[in-house]
Amino acid sequence: MSILAIENHGNIAVVTVDNPPVNALSHALREALWNAAERLDADSGVEAVVLHCAGRTFIAGADVSEFSKPPMPPHLPDLVTRIEQAKKPWVAAIHGSALGGGLEVAMGCRFRVAVKSASLGLPEVTLGIVPGASGTVRTPRLVGLANAVEMVTIGKPVKAPKALEIGLIDAVVGDDLVAEAISFAQKALGQPLPLPISGRPVEKLGEAEWQKLEADVKKRAKGEVAPVRALACLRKASESDFVSAMAFERETFLELRGSEQAAALRAVFFAERAAPRPARYKDVETRAIHSAAVIGGGTMGAGIAATLRDAGLPVILIERDEEALARGLANIKGIFDGGVKRGKLTEEAAADRMAGVTGSTSYDSLGDVDLVIEAVFEEIGVKRDVFARLGKVCREDAILATNTSYLDPRLIVEGLPNPSRFIGLHFFSPANIMRLLEIVPTPESAKETIATGFALARQLGKMPVEAGICEGFIGNRILKRYRAAAEALVRQGVAIADVDAAMRRFGFAMGPFEAQDLGGLDIAFLQREGARAAGQDVPETLGDILVRAGRKGQKTSGGWYDYVPGNRTPQPSPAVAELLAPHIQGSSSMTLDEISEHLVSEMAAEGEAILAEGIAQQASDIDLVEIHGYGFPRWRGGPMHWKAHVKK
Numbered sequence: 334m335s336i337l338a339i340e341n342h343g344n345i346a347v348v349t350v351d352n353p354p355v356n357a358l359s360h361a362l363r364e365a366l367w368n369a370a371e372r373l374d375a376d377s378g379v380e381a382v383v384l385h386c387a388g389r390t391f392i393a394g395a396d397v398s399e400f401s402k403p404p405m406p407p408h409l410p411d412l413v414t415r416i417e418q419a420k421k422p423w424v425a426a427i428h429g430s431a432l433g434g435g436l437e438v439a440m441g442c443r444f445r446v447a448v449k450s451a452s453l454g455l456p457e458v459t460l461g462i463v464p465g466a467s468g469t470v471r472t473p474r475l476v477g478l479a480n481a482v483e484m485v486t487i488g489k490p491v492k493a494p495k496a497l498e499i500g501l502i503d504a505v506v507g508d509d510l511v512a513e514a515i516s517f518a519q520k521a522l523g524q525p526l527p528l529p530i531s532g533r534p535v536e537k538l539g540e541a542e543w544q545k546l547e548a549d550v551k552k553r554a555k556g557e558v559a560p561v562r563a564l565a566c567l568r569k570a571s572e573s574d575f576v577s578a579m580a581f582e583r584e585t586f587l588e589l590r591g592s593e594q595a596a597a598l599r600a601v602f603f604a605e606r607a608a609p610r611p612a613r614y615k616d617v618e619t620r621a622i623h624s625a626a627v628i629g630g631g632t633m634g635a636g637i638a639a640t641l642r643d644a645g646l647p648v649i650l651i652e653r654d655e656e657a658l659a660r661g662l663a664n665i666k667g668i669f670d671g672g673v674k675r676g677k678l679t680e681e682a683a684a685d686r687m688a689g690v691t692g693s694t695s696y697d698s699l700g701d702v703d704l705v706i707e708a709v710f711e712e713i714g715v716k717r718d719v720f721a722r723l724g725k726v727c728r729e730d731a732i733l734a735t736n737t738s739y740l741d742p743r744l745i746v747e748g749l750p751n752p753s754r755f756i757g758l759h760f761f762s763p764a765n766i767m768r769l770l771e772i773v774p775t776p777e778s779a780k781e782t783i784a785t786g787f788a789l790a791r792q793l794g795k796m797p798v799e800a801g802i803c804e805g806f807i808g809n810r811i812l813k814r815y816r817a818a819a820e821a822l823v824r825q826g827v828a829i830a831d832v833d834a835a836m837r838r839f840g841f842a843m844g845p846f847e848a849q850d851l852g853g854l855d856i857a858f859l860q861r862e863g864a865r866a867a868g869q870d871v872p873e874t875l876g877d878i879l880v881r882a883g884r885k886g887q888k889t890s891g892g893w894y895d896y897v898p899g900n901r902t903p904q905p906s907p908a909v910a911e912l913l914a915p916h917i918q919g920s921s922s923m924t925l926d927e928i929s930e931h932l933v934s935e936m937a938a939e940g941e942a943i944l945a946e947g948i949a950q951q952a953s954d955i956d957l958v959e960i961h962g963y964g965f966p967r968w969r970g971g972p973m974h975w976k977a978h979v980k981k
């Protein structure tokens with residue numbers, strides 16, 4: 334089929350767009366839609382037009398892959414206006430997603446109807462740009478300023494029922510979308526047509542209201558430019574005429590399209606789409622995972638069990654005795670209860686999730702599961718014992734995975750019958766929330782096992798990245814270097830609070846020292862002590878000095894900072910200053926930008942070593958690890974992108 338087809342159903346013409354995979358508005362599609370508008374205007378037998386799309390979705394937006402090329406006419410804003418000015422009313426019939434330019438085209442139509450499952454939104458700010466084809470100008474005219482501010486500055490799509498509630502669409506229709514849209518169009522023809530959106534009024538706000546909105550958006554944007562500029566476009570739409578607002582939006586769109594932030598966010602967009610389906614496993618068969626077990630019900634194990642349940646898999650939780658099992662099950666229940674409290678789950682859904690978890694203290698119940706994930710204490714003997722037992726009871730083809738974050742999976746798997754089904758699946762805490770999943774094959778892991786790891790990640794909605802075996806794999810290895818570099822700055826006389834402030838200013842939610850106080854300094858300390866006890870030469874860190882003095886972080890009311898009980902705001906600590914004084918040489922006066930540049934360069938340098946050793950497959954994988962596992966600001970693109978494209 335060609336990119337666009339027109340079929341007449343009596344007096345209604347149905348325009349079908351077919352531009353796989355997501356009907357993006359490439360140059361060819363814009364041209365085809367323009368020509369369709371011309372042809373249908375001239376067709377005297379046609380009284381209304383239904384616009385719908387073949388495949389899995391309505392138009393998902395402008396074609397992002399064309400953003401680095403010069404724009405070619407017909408430009409999208411002109412196309413939207415052309416459809417709006419068509420002699421016959423157009424009805425957008427929406428399924429899947431109507432996003433960005435897709436929603437803008439739908440707003441050029443006189444009516445919008447959607448199936449219940451459809452999503453509609455203006456996600457441009459997540460790509461570092463603003464809507465560029467009237468999203469900031471027509472949306473407030475259609476749904477009011479408050480809804481428009483939310484849609485345009487946050488970029489989160491809404492589902493069809495909500496879209497109907499706010500006036501973004503005219504009807505939610507049944508699944509026979511084209512037939513429903515045709516009958517909607519027939520009915521509409523019998524009534525006076527609503528004004529085109531461009532001709533509708535838009536609300537005005539006072540200066541104080543705009544200033545409050547600007548302050549809110551700026552605070553939430555944390556250094557990201559697009560949301561702030563999108564709000565400026567909405568203000569222009571409210572305060573000037575349609576044509577001037579369109580010109581202002583276009584100018585802002587074109588300027589941001591070429592910005593560093595937009596380039597970084599585009600790189601992340603494409604990396605995220607490529608990561609779950611690596612080309613190297615394209616033709617490898619995967620094993621279906623219909624059931625799973627988790628060994629160990631601590632924080633990690635419970636989080637993993639919750640993730641598996643969220644994806645609909647029945648889960649068996651194994652613990653060593655009844656008491657530990659009760660604790661583990663309570664941990665899982667606590668996660669679902671938390672979901673109810675935050676409004677993410679209904680009571681029934683939480684009960685259903687919990688009903689799918691079976692607890693047991695016996696490995697005998699694992700004879701038929703497709704997947705087992707071990708999440709017990711980080712001690713090689715304990716883990717090896719788990720796999721020795723799994724080897725005896727599990728099916729030969731069951732995938733057996735360890736969630737170790739520091740131990741060598743090759744040592745864990747030693748002695749397991751059929752080690753080709755073994756793999757590392759490193760989740761990040763809280764496992765039911767963090768998207769990153771490091772997939773760590775051993776030399777014996779079968780390709781089929783690795784590909785199944787990726788398929789599982791897709792099933793669970795995780796962002797998978799393959800990592801080779803080394804201490805800390807990709808993420809924790811970079812974290813170690815980052816923390817060491819931050820400590821080195823402190824030793825040179827940089828204030829602890831300046832290091833944290835620099836990284837916050839760069840875009841992290843927290844600096845490295847605040848983050849350690851939150852998570853606890855003792856875990857890394859115990860690892861270092863373990864390595865020392867095993868005879869490794871691990872130099873004393875400043876963190877060790879603090880832990881030895883009883884300062885383990887917020888849980889002990891003090892780590893790198895002091896804390897007033899009940900208050901998480903870090904306070905510079907005279908006690909820490911005294912403890913560390915003998916280890917500080919000099920009084921460095923680096924600026925905050927110099928500090929963050931140095932620390933991110935250190936991360937990137939470790940990333941380069943990781944690439945050179947083949948631990949990561951490509952630089953963008955390292956960026957995804959940092960963004961999805963370690964809070965690296967998405968709009969900076971990750972340390973590797975930053976080093977390659979931004980650092981002067």
Ligand code: 3H9
Nearest residue numbers: 354357393394395396397398409432433434464465466606
């Ligand atoms: C915009 O519209 C600006 C306008 O305001 C102004 C212009 C003047 N372009 O995600 P998936 C590819 S900005 C090009 O795995 P799903 C994607 O790379 C745009 N390609 O599928 C992948 O390719 P491959 C605003 C795109 O079913 C394939 O499609 N719109 C685009 O999980 C499948 O993608 C957005 O930001 C695109 N716009 O999810 C929407 N979108 O197969 C972005 C996707 O080669 N897209 N591809 O790896 C999405 O959110 C999801 O793709 C969607 C489908 C929900 C639609």
